[in-house]
Amino acid sequence: MTDLLLLPGDGIGPEVTAQARRVAEAVAPDLSIAEALFGGCSFDARGTPLTDEVLAASQAARAVLMGAVGGPRWDGKTPRDRRPEAGLLNLRAGMKVYANLRPALCFPALADASSLKRHVVEGLDLMIVRELTGGIYFGSPRFIEDLPGGGKRAVDTQVYTTAEIERVARVAFQLARGRRNLVHSAEKSNVMDSGLLWRQVVTDLHAREFPDVRLEHILADNAAMQIVRDPRQFDVL
Structure with a gap:
């Protein structure tokens, strides 16, 4: 082997x-x-x-x-x-x-090299857990078609199942237990049904298996802003 x-x-x-x-x-x-x-x-x-x-x-x-x-x-x-x-x-x-781990660390000697100010990034230790084999990259149907009146239409389909959400969320909760015990779950439940399912499944899994871990829900666009504003507030995202 x-x-x-x-x-x-x-x-x-x-x-x-x-x-x-x-x-x-x-x-x-x-x-x-x-x-x-x-x-x-x-x-x-x-x-x-x-x-x-x-x-x-x-x-x-x-x-x-x-x-x-x-x-x-x-x-x-x-x-x-x-x-x-x-x-x-x-x-x-x-x-x-299915689980992509993207750690973000700030070493003291490099704090002034960041585009963010030292007091914002110094001591940063963030773990981003990204779902990797579901969602819009793998959903179907996906195609580009000609429209009768001219022009084209492109379709990509965002698809998640309960099992796909549970397995990646489980990784995040397990990682948090060995860190600062905080998970932020980011999605777009305000405008997307897949985001709504994501929030429901993560909430249920948390209640069943990880009630000792603190869970916060956050919309993806707000998460992007908060990472720039105060990245140290996050543990596992």
């Missing part, structure tokens, strides 16, 4: 993953490390951004490290279902990696 599968991809990806490999080999020389084509370079060589063989290798590996996908070379010139980004979405779905 491969311990670490590297998918360097495009752009800066190969440069970044090459250095990650140097570190991995230095600190864990017994690791089994493999590498495979992914993204635009895979499309150029294989006609698809993610081959069945690479997806199977990713599913079998203990860990996968991806570099980057896409670039101007493929923009507007490659069918949408074979663009580098399509490979990324298919990799997420195939590996069932």
Whole structure:
């Protein structure tokens, strides 16, 4: 079994993953490390951004490290279902990696390097948990069609199920238990039915399994403003 599968991809990806490999080999020389084509370079060589063989290798590996996908070379010139980004979405779905963890930390020595003032960001320790395999990226139908009177119409569908919401919310609550015990759940329940379901499911899950964790609901646009105004108020978002 491969311990670490590297998918360097495009752009800066190969440069970044090459250095990650140097570190991995230095600190864990017994690791089994493999590498495979992914993204635009895979499309150029294989006609698809993610081959069945690479997806199977990713599913079998203990860990996968991806570099980057896409670039101007493929923009507007490659069918949408074979663009580098399509490979990324298919990799997420195939590996069932539904919870994207995005930590935001401010190290004291870098506080003055932020575009926000030091007193706003100093000591920041925020964990953003992003749902990754549901929602508008994966919903159907999706299409662009010609209108009878001229022009076009584009449709993307936002879809979430109870199970999809519960599993990513569960990750957020579990993380909060090891941090400051606070979760903010961000959605658009004021104007979107998918946001309303999100709020209902998160509320029910919290009551059943995580009553010890403090839960706050926040609209997504307000969350964006609050992150800039006072990011330290958040623990897990």
